[in-house]
Amino acid sequence: MVEWTDFERATIQDIFSKIDYKSVGHQALSRCLVVYPWTQRYFASFGNLYNAAAIVGNPKVAAHGLTVMQGLEKAAKNLDNIKATYAELSVLHSEHLHVDPDNFKLLADCITIVVASVLGASFTAEVQAVLQNLWTDFERATIQDIFSKIDYKSVGHQALSRCLVVYPWTQRYFASFGNLYNAAAIVGNPKVAAHGLTVMQGLEKAAKNLDNIKATYAELSVLHSEHLHVDPDNFKLLADCITIVVASVLGASFTAEVQAVLQKFLAVVVSALGKQYY
Structure with missing residues (x-):
């Protein structure tokens, strides 16, 4: 189990208290689909993803971006039990949707970039380290x-x-x-x-x-x-x-x-x- 310091716990809660989930989720997912176009393969049902303007203007992208951030909120509220919190989603994405796990990292990077743009100068190196310092079992191994x-x-x-x-x-x-x-x-x-x-x-x-x-x-x-x-x-x-x-x-x-x-x-x-x- 990950052991969080008081500073890390407080920082994570502070980040989530300062961002608009709908806006950040929309921007991050849009950015991911534009910068890494191969990730679009998992969103065929979303319709028009032909260019950046279409992606940003697509209501399904906006809705799914919000869903992503709401999922992260659950993790933020269950820091001592993130694995269990994501157990069902892990099965869904691996066994049913067959999503390449590298895509999670790409989206995470995009979320970090968007959060940085929102928080500005308050997004210090220490804050960034807290946001990105999550180790998966694969990374640990x-x-x-x-x-x-x-x-x-x-x-x-x-x-x-x-x-x-x-x-x-x-x-x-x-x-x-x-x-x-x-x-x-x-x-x-x-x-x-x-x-x-x-x-x-x-x-x-x-x-x-x-x-x-x-x-x-x-x-x-x-x-x-x-x-x-x-x-x-x-x-x-x-x-x-x-x-x-x-x-x-x-x-x-x-x-x-x-x-x-x-x-x-x-x-x-x-x-x-x-x-x-x-």
Whole structure:
């Protein structure tokens, strides 16, 4: 069961109290059908979906968008039992409608974008993290599977080395590491290898505490923001390098679905590390 912090519970309730379900649902579903036109296949009975104007003006799209948001409201009111709340809908969409589960992620992204446009400046990084920090069984299993298949020392070394070579300005935070003059020096530097392992061990802690990543990274966030003064954009650069290295290690098994899960996980970690910056 997901364990929600008081901040997360309050934030979710606050979001739903500030949005108009009909408007957000309509905009989000319309956006999904326009941006990802292949999702229209599940709405053949809706009639005219020929272009953006037709989709936005279609009353069935508006009605179903409201239904989606009302379903999310039920989840928001049952945070400790979301699986049971969605049990019947899960059966309906999988066994009867045969909906590709990737489409749920696409619609979720569209809802996030619309909510961001509605809330404006109040839609901070922390609020976004709460809205998006929902882990499915597939995501949880995939994260554990990834970490079971990689060698932390090797991946960490390769990823940090790659980051320091491709983005040389990140070297400013590693002045004590000595020789970082070129790619060969960086790859051969034992301090780079050691710190790369430390990074991966930190990610392992997050992988084992998916429902409480912010608290897991609280001290590290303070360290990097208040003491080391690391530009938080660098976390994203390193996360991208980790993704690339993991892809090279896993090969063909690093499918688009697996990539999506890893990048979501790393995005949550990056957000947690940047918590003290906001």
